[in-house]
Amino acid sequence: MKDIKSLLKEIKYPGSSKDIIALDMVQNIKVEGDILSFRLVFQKSEDPFTAVVKRKCEELLRAKTDYNDIRIEVVFIQDLERPLSVEKVKNIVAISSGKGGVGKSTVAANLAVALVLDGYKVGLIDADIFGPSIPKMFGVEEERPYLTEIDGKDYIEPVEKYGVKLLSIGFFVDSDAATVWRGPMASGALKQLIEQGHWGELDFLLIDLPPGTSDIHLTLVQTLALTGAVVVTTPQHVALADAVKGINMFESPGISVPVLGIVENMSWFTPEELPQNRYYIFGNSGGKRLAEEKGLPLLGQIPVVQGICDSGDNGRPIVADTHSVVASAFMELAENLVREVESRGETAKRVKLHK
8 A cells, every 4th residue: 555655655646745645635545466446535525626537546556566457446535424323424624823822712612602692502622733723712730531332433521611512632631741643643633523423413513624725634635525724813913924835725726625714813902801902912903814825714803911821721711701802702613614614505593402
């Protein structure tokens, strides 16, 4: 199998600098005698390069291997069966950032709670394998999920807090130990959280991704048909430059995940006692300008207040305290996200919860 993959690394996806192995397009490699078979997985059914890529694979393998019969099945991500764990999940949204330190996990946590407050059933996967912070932000660091058996298969029961179903690698590792994993190990951990989580019926499953671009992002798009991605940035030029890289990754031909919009975090500083005052300590409207340049919706601008830091440290997302100016910003973000999902024809059906 390794030799086949090594050979296929020679084939670049047209218009991309990455090869089809790096893009995780080659799956289910099987060898039976002199018969070689595998799947070529494409992100969209209208992909114009399906025949080209398939032909290149056949020509390369015929020239460099001794297999008499090479069988390549072209499949599209939307036609693959969803993992049973998420078959009842209506929308799966990745929360992403081009760099660390922009408050991506804070946005993910508060967006999840805001959607619950707006009447939706919500789950949140902390896929930031190298720095899981969601357990602390929800005050559930000591929780340990348990297994439940359904139809003879074990599933991980998510921890529930503030109405949000939560799974994080942080529940399974020592919080004081550094998590040093190579790409395949990290990707495997993410797949386990997705495929073994007992999610049930959800309107939204949010996935808090690691910052930047990595194997985990590729694993995600090859495991799930995402509704789309949200990119979080701050107004600073260095953060905006990295946000562009994140947007380009999702929009690249080999991935083709819709970017639902941009969230500008830390837009301005507002003293809680003077909510009308705005101090643009990280720059003014950089995220808004980026959204305009990229033709993407600006889903929200989140101000900086002391309470955000305190709420994260205390395990209570600030949006749960609905009287604050920041809570209003997160509620607006949730409403804009739902509107964007619905405008794309997705099924974000509102199901009011009993409160």
